[in-house]
Amino acid sequence: MGVALEITRRFPHLRLLLLEKEDGVARHQSGHNSGVIHSGVYYKPGSLKARLCVAGAAAMVEFCRQHGIPHAVCGKVIVATHPDELPRLEQLCERGVANGLAGLRIVGPEELRELEPQASGMRALVVPSTGVTDYALVCQKYAELISAIGSDIVTSARVTGIRRGSAEIAVETTQGVFLTSSLINCAGLYSDRISQMAGDDPGITIIPFRGEYYDLIPERASLVRALIYPVPDPRFPFLGVHFTRRISGKVDAGPNAVLALAREGYRHTDINLRELAGSLSYSGFWRMAGRNWKYGVGEWHRSLSKSAFVRALQRLLPQVSGGDLVPGGSGVRAQALKPDGTLVDDFQFVPSGKILHVLNVPSPAATASLMIGKAIVDMAAEMITT
Numbered sequence: 001m002g003v004a005l006e007i008t009r010r011f012p013h014l015r016l017l018l019l020e021k022e023d024g025v026a027r028h029q030s031g032h033n034s035g036v037i038h039s040g041v042y043y044k045p046g047s048l049k050a051r052l053c054v055a056g057a058a059a060m061v062e063f064c065r066q067h068g069i070p071h072a073v074c075g076k077v078i079v080a081t082h083p084d085e086l087p088r089l090e091q092l093c094e095r096g097v098a099n100g101l102a103g104l105r106i107v108g109p110e111e112l113r114e115l116e117p118q119a120s121g122m123r124a125l126v127v128p129s130t131g132v133t134d135y136a137l138v139c140q141k142y143a144e145l146i147s148a149i150g151s152d153i154v155t156s157a158r159v160t161g162i163r164r165g166s167a168e169i170a171v172e173t174t175q176g177v178f179l180t181s182s183l184i185n186c187a188g189l190y191s192d193r194i195s196q197m198a199g200d201d202p203g204i205t206i207i208p209f210r211g212e213y214y215d216l217i218p219e220r221a222s223l224v225r226a227l228i229y230p231v232p233d234p235r236f237p238f239l240g241v242h243f244t245r246r247i248s249g250k251v252d253a254g255p256n257a258v259l260a261l262a263r264e265g266y267r268h269t270d271i272n273l274r275e276l277a278g279s280l281s282y283s284g285f286w287r288m289a290g291r292n293w294k295y296g297v298g299e300w301h302r303s304l305s306k307s308a309f310v311r312a313l314q315r316l317l318p319q320v321s322g323g324d325l326v327p328g329g330s331g332v333r334a335q336a337l338k339p340d341g342t343l344v345d346d347f348q349f350v351p352s353g354k355i356l357h358v359l360n361v362p363s364p365a366a367t368a369s370l371m372i373g374k375a376i377v378d379m380a381a382e383m384i385t386t
């Protein structure tokens with residue numbers, strides 16, 4: 001939606017149509033996430049993720065402020081609980097500095113306790129610019145602004161086919177056929193499928209990973225002041241359960257990451273056999289699983305066993321117990337995977353004639369959405385206007 005907003009702002013004379021298969025916006029990743037305004041500390045300096053996240057976080061805070069959307073720049077602590085993690089904590093701090101973040105500092109256990117009295121660790125990286133908001137509200141506002149400028153959002157319109165003509169592209173949907181001169185595919189969990197519908201080879205397959213949360217019961221929410229994260233494994237920065245005090249004040253713990261049995265499979269029981277077969281028949285999936293099966297087993301264990309989930313959380317917050325946690329929501333990540341089993345790390349935008357495919361926009365894409373919109377429109381300006 002950030003892309004649509006940017007197009008309407010930059011080219012108000014153009015007629016833009018946003019097609020959405022659900023009956024409203026933000027029903028999937030953008031409305032089922034942790035609500036964190038990421039600072040950009042994790043990402044490789046110079047990568048699109050790093051650049052668009054750092055600028056995007058500032059733009060998101062400003063957008064929320066301008067439009068009265070609840071948000072808070074509450075900061076977060078990344079806590080090392082094992083000596084092995086100390087060098088990685090230092091590296092993370094260096095990365096953050098290289099990415100231009102202000103105010104980063106590494107603190108010892110006493111100062112950590114001043115910030116997060118219940119957290120326990122050897123050392124912690126304090127990241128002051130991290131914040132929280134509600135991205136479902138952000139998307140609602142994007143939709144309002146897009147409509148106010150005069151563009152159309154057509155909901156309950158699932159794209160079912162794309163035909164490329166010499167002058168026009170025909171987009172077949174459950175609401176009829178729409179003709180357009182150019183098209184941008186921002187279909188999240190189905191971006192690879194839309195690319196195939198357009199006759200392109202996306203070169204990746206989207207594998208859906210469900211992230212499950214527990215909520216701290218309200219009487220124990222005071223265990224967490226803001227955000228408490230573990231030191232990430234550089235190979236899987238999105239793994240590692242953590243605590244987030246959401247903008248609503250609710251504290252959640254998680255998410256983990258397990259293979260979802262449907263692309264929009266928010267529960268264990270949501271199964272789509274065709275989509276599951278698609279994941280399981282993909283060579284890249286087995287190559288990735290073969291190399292990382294230990295992580296996979298750990299994630300499934302934490303998914304099926306609450307006590308295993310609680311043990312992972314207790315590394316950061318020893319006081320937390322199973323009785324403090326109740327099952328919370330879940331989200332499904334669209335993870336682009338190459339045939340050789342490599343996870344596509346950076347954002348990936350692939351032009352194909354008068355179509356642009358947004359094939360990989362994982363976290364922190366909600367944070368960076370305004371800047372992703374600008375980057376994509378910069379890339380596609382000629383395609384859109386000619």
Ligand SMILES: Cc1cc2nc3c(=O)[nH]c(=O)nc-3n(C[C@H](O)[C@H](O)[C@H](O)COP(=O)(O)OP(=O)(O)OC[C@H]3O[C@@H](n4cnc5c(N)ncnc54)[C@H](O)[C@@H]3O)c2cc1C
Pocket residue numbers: 001019020021022025026027028029030031032033034035036037038157158159160186187188189190211255330331332333334361362363364365366367368
């Ligand atoms: C569990 C989880 C936690 C996360 N936490 C954070 C966080 O704290 N901070 C952060 O910055 N990022 C976070 N992210 C990442 C962020 O939410 C996503 O990267 C971002 O929302 C992706 O936006 P999108 O528009 O590409 O995808 P989506 O929001 O999934 O939107 C794609 C849209 O395309 C529509 N669509 C699909 N197929 C069709 C079709 N055939 N026809 C018509 N419409 C179609 C879908 O219905 C959907 O509305 C998280 C993600 C997850 C899953």
